[in-house]
Structures are given as structure tokens and as C-alpha cells.
Amino acid sequence: MSNHLRVPYHGWATRTRPWRDDVLDALAEVSRSDAFILKDRVARLEERIAAEAGVRHAVACASGTGALHLGLLAHGIGPGDRVITPAYSFIASASTIALVGAEPVFADVEEETATLDPAAVASVLSADDRPVRALLPAHLFCNLADMAALRRLATGHGALLIEDSAISLGAVVDGRPAGSAGDLGVYSFFPGKPLGGIGDAGVVLTQDDEVAGVLRELRNHGQDRSVRFLYHRVGINSRMDEVTAAFLLRRLDHFQSVLRRRRELARSYGERLRPLAPALKTPPDGFAERSVYTYAVRAEERDALRAYLLERGIETMVHYPHPLHLQPVFRHLGHGAGDFPVAERLAGSVLALPLHEEMDEGTVDHVAEEITRFYGGRP
Known part of the structure; x- marks a missing residue:
């Protein structure tokens, strides 16, 4: 690393x-x-x-x-x-x-x-x-x-x-x-x-x-x-x-500039990563009226991609590895695997990439290049 x-x-x-x-x-x-x-x-x-x-x-x-x-x-x-x-x-x-x-x-x-x-x-x-x-x-x-x-x-x-x-x-x-x-x-x-x-x-x-x-x-x-x-x-x-x-x-007093910067970084990620679909799916386009908290993609081989990035010094976050209906705290509600299939697919595929307002475009480029390499593309 x-x-x-x-x-x-x-x-x-x-x-x-x-x-x-x-x-x-x-x-x-x-x-x-x-x-x-x-x-x-x-x-x-x-x-x-x-x-x-x-x-x-x-x-x-x-x-x-x-x-x-x-x-x-x-x-x-x-x-x-x-x-x-x-x-x-x-x-x-x-x-x-x-x-x-x-x-x-x-x-x-x-x-x-x-x-x-x-x-x-x-x-x-x-x-x-x-x-x-x-x-x-x-x-x-x-x-x-x-x-x-x-x-x-x-x-x-x-x-x-x-x-x-x-x-x-x-x-x-x-x-x-x-x-x-x-x-x-x-x-x-x-x-x-x-x-x-x-x-x-x-x-x-x-x-x-x-x-x-x-x-x-x-x-x-x-x-x-x-x-x-x-x-x-x-x-x-x-x-x-x-x-x-x-x-x-x-x-x-600085909030509007924070929002603008986060939106710019989200757009940059999208431009770099969109060609990787369907192996990797980016959030919907159009950030002008959204507040970008995290930039979460849906990735085939999510856990392998996460490990690959970590080996190269890039930390990511899994939001959220267990859907709520399968959490132990809600076991009494009687749900099982398969009850909410989209929620379960997202729990197994969503990966949040680094994004905050003090990041530079070069960091986005670097993360996108490594993800592209993982999926066998040319950065």
C-alpha cells in the first residue's frame, strides 16, 4: 500500500x-x-x-x-x-x-x-x-x-x-x-x-x-x-x-460553495465511471438540485473491488451490508431472504467512494482509473 x-x-x-x-x-x-x-x-x-x-x-x-x-x-x-x-x-x-x-x-x-x-x-x-x-x-x-x-x-x-x-x-x-x-x-x-x-x-x-x-x-x-x-x-x-x-x-456562510463542490466531484465521477456499465452503475445524472452526501455506485464483484482498491490505498465504505428486514433487531417481524429483492441486491452491491469538498479532481481521476483497471478497461 x-x-x-x-x-x-x-x-x-x-x-x-x-x-x-x-x-x-x-x-x-x-x-x-x-x-x-x-x-x-x-x-x-x-x-x-x-x-x-x-x-x-x-x-x-x-x-x-x-x-x-x-x-x-x-x-x-x-x-x-x-x-x-x-x-x-x-x-x-x-x-x-x-x-x-x-x-x-x-x-x-x-x-x-x-x-x-x-x-x-x-x-x-x-x-x-x-x-x-x-x-x-x-x-x-x-x-x-x-x-x-x-x-x-x-x-x-x-x-x-x-x-x-x-x-x-x-x-x-x-x-x-x-x-x-x-x-x-x-x-x-x-x-x-x-x-x-x-x-x-x-x-x-x-x-x-x-x-x-x-x-x-x-x-x-x-x-x-x-x-x-x-x-x-x-x-x-x-x-x-x-x-x-x-x-x-x-x-x-460557506454552505453553498460546499454544495457546488460536491456536485462537481459527483459529476466528475459519473463522467469517468459511466462507461463501465453494466459492471458498475453510477447514480442518476443531474446533481444541480441534489445535496451530495455520498457517491455510491453499484458494483459487480463489490467486495473484490473494495479489497482491490484498499490494496492500492483507496478506502471505500459499504452502505449498507444488511437490509433492514434481515437485521437481527427486526427478526420478530418475520421477514426472510427474498422478501425485498431490490433492497437485498443493493445491500450486496452498493459501494461508496471517497468524496468531500476538499478533494481535488486529480483524486477523483486516480480513484476512477483504479476502478477502470479492476474491470479490465484502459484508464
């Missing part, structure tokens, strides 16, 4: 170099104050994110997973409720449903986008006459779920539409900011996200004043928003701290 150019998957040392002054400034600013959690900086961040998302309220919390959890709680989803969600996604799309005592009902995903397939949802709805309380699609990698079709299905069945838009700040769905296309949306500020923080953080997005009030209580143990130690409901501790908010406010 020492004879090859090393390309780390996350590239934190390079990626975070421009953050250092912002981190130090945020720490210094907050350390001189007496405001550490859910104070003015958090409120300012909420205002800016709400404006970015085109919604009335952005309620800051401790993580993207916490945001989904709070959103389900705020809408009263719980025991006895059924929520349809993709069989292939990050665990939080399903685990938060289980955490509130509801039942995750899996549906298959689209081959091209890896997002919840409206046709599969329609089949689930027609196959079982038990009511469904909500649909919970997830945008994934750099792809967006078909929110218009899912909205029609939700409306037709009297269900809520909860948008797991954790990766998609800055993207546009059907002419609207991602996160605003459902009855509720979320963003995550996990460090790897396009607007990455210095730890976990997230927001819940809603147009509903009453829901926003409930969310603000729930995230802080259920405490009254004006009177300390007065509790109206059982809540959780999912609060955002002021250092995180101060840092994210600074990063927001």
Missing part, C-alpha cells in the same frame, strides 16, 4: 482544515458566555435553517436520529400504529419507529435511487387492510425519494408523510427544499454530512405551530418553555449545545 497514493474515505485531516478557525472561534465565544445549551445561538441557527428549508419552524436537537424520534413523538405515533419505511436505509429510518412503540412496515426500494418505491408502498397498502399511520421515506446517498407520488399515497390513505431528509439540506424536491415536502422533515449535522458539525446534531422541520411547540417541550424533558421544572409531558433529553450552534452558523 505504501507505493500507492493514499485516499482515505473521510479524509478528515484535509476536510476539516478549513474548519479550524471556526471551531476555535466558536469555543472561545461560548466559553466567555454563560449560555451553553438551547440559548441564543441555537435560536439563531433555527431561524437560518428554517429560512433555508422554507418552513415556519426548525427545532434544533441533539442528532438527526433524535429529530426523527421527536417528530414521531410529537405527532402522537406510538403503540398500535403502523409506519411504512424502506427496507434499505440507515437503521434510524426504522429504529425510531420501533422506539415509539409503533411497528415498522417495510417496503422495497427503487433500483436506481435506492429510495422508497411508491409502487411497492401501494402494494403494501393494498395487501393489508389494517390502517397505516404514516409513510416514512428516506432520501439516500445523493438521491431523492419520489415525494410527490408518496404524498398522493399518504393523502389517499389518511396517513402522515414524514420525510427522512437527514442528508438533504440544500437539495430541492419537486421545486421545494428537501425537508419541506412532507408533514415533517429532519436534517442531520453529523460531521460527514454536507453541513457537518463537530459532533452529532439535528433539526426537526415543521409548518405547524402547535407541533413545533410540542417538539420544543419534548426535546427538553417535556419541560414548559417558560417555567423551569414544570413538565407537561414525558420528554427526552435531545438538546443542542451552543458550541455546536455557533460552529454551524459559521459553516452556513
Whole structure:
């Protein structure tokens, strides 16, 4: 490996170099104050994110997973409720449903986008006459779920539409900011996200004043928003701290350039790798309205390709090696291999390539050349 150019998957040392002054400034600013959690900086961040998302309220919390959890709680989803969600996604799309005592009902995903397939949802709805309380699609990698079709299905069945838009700040769905296309949306500020923080953080997005009030209580143990130690409901501790908010406010000033750079790199990967189809399939073209979190290809001989690249110093990531319906935690739902074939194919073929805003075009060229060599082509 020492004879090859090393390309780390996350590239934190390079990626975070421009953050250092912002981190130090945020720490210094907050350390001189007496405001550490859910104070003015958090409120300012909420205002800016709400404006970015085109919604009335952005309620800051401790993580993207916490945001989904709070959103389900705020809408009263719980025991006895059924929520349809993709069989292939990050665990939080399903685990938060289980955490509130509801039942995750899996549906298959689209081959091209890896997002919840409206046709599969329609089949689930027609196959079982038990009511469904909500649909919970997830945008994934750099792809967006078909929110218009899912909205029609939700409306037709009297269900809520909860948008797991954790990766998609800055993207546009059907002419609207991602996160605003459902009855509720979320963003995550996990460090790897396009607007990455210095730890976990997230927001819940809603147009509903009453829901926003409930969310603000729930995230802080259920405490009254004006009177300390007065509790109206059982809540959780999912609060955002002021250092995180101060840092994210600074990063927001650079966010559009981050989005543009990630889109440029995704386009470069596509131009270099598209000729390898069908052995290697790239994400759908057209990144202008997408937020590129990861660049995930579908590869024949995925594990062999990954090992080949690692031998040459190129790190990759498998998102996700096990579809949700086959995870041990959901064994009680009674699913088996073959139940959701697209999800299972993606679990065996998806490979995420290195991509972050501080990468240069030469690194993309190098990764693409090595992949081309693996498949026997001429770089």
C-alpha cells in the first residue's frame, strides 16, 4: 500500500482544515458566555435553517436520529400504529419507529435511487387492510425519494408523510427544499454530512405551530418553555449545545460553495465511471438540485473491488451490508431472504467512494482509473 497514493474515505485531516478557525472561534465565544445549551445561538441557527428549508419552524436537537424520534413523538405515533419505511436505509429510518412503540412496515426500494418505491408502498397498502399511520421515506446517498407520488399515497390513505431528509439540506424536491415536502422533515449535522458539525446534531422541520411547540417541550424533558421544572409531558433529553450552534452558523456562510463542490466531484465521477456499465452503475445524472452526501455506485464483484482498491490505498465504505428486514433487531417481524429483492441486491452491491469538498479532481481521476483497471478497461 505504501507505493500507492493514499485516499482515505473521510479524509478528515484535509476536510476539516478549513474548519479550524471556526471551531476555535466558536469555543472561545461560548466559553466567555454563560449560555451553553438551547440559548441564543441555537435560536439563531433555527431561524437560518428554517429560512433555508422554507418552513415556519426548525427545532434544533441533539442528532438527526433524535429529530426523527421527536417528530414521531410529537405527532402522537406510538403503540398500535403502523409506519411504512424502506427496507434499505440507515437503521434510524426504522429504529425510531420501533422506539415509539409503533411497528415498522417495510417496503422495497427503487433500483436506481435506492429510495422508497411508491409502487411497492401501494402494494403494501393494498395487501393489508389494517390502517397505516404514516409513510416514512428516506432520501439516500445523493438521491431523492419520489415525494410527490408518496404524498398522493399518504393523502389517499389518511396517513402522515414524514420525510427522512437527514442528508438533504440544500437539495430541492419537486421545486421545494428537501425537508419541506412532507408533514415533517429532519436534517442531520453529523460531521460527514454536507453541513457537518463537530459532533452529532439535528433539526426537526415543521409548518405547524402547535407541533413545533410540542417538539420544543419534548426535546427538553417535556419541560414548559417558560417555567423551569414544570413538565407537561414525558420528554427526552435531545438538546443542542451552543458550541455546536455557533460552529454551524459559521459553516452556513460557506454552505453553498460546499454544495457546488460536491456536485462537481459527483459529476466528475459519473463522467469517468459511466462507461463501465453494466459492471458498475453510477447514480442518476443531474446533481444541480441534489445535496451530495455520498457517491455510491453499484458494483459487480463489490467486495473484490473494495479489497482491490484498499490494496492500492483507496478506502471505500459499504452502505449498507444488511437490509433492514434481515437485521437481527427486526427478526420478530418475520421477514426472510427474498422478501425485498431490490433492497437485498443493493445491500450486496452498493459501494461508496471517497468524496468531500476538499478533494481535488486529480483524486477523483486516480480513484476512477483504479476502478477502470479492476474491470479490465484502459484508464
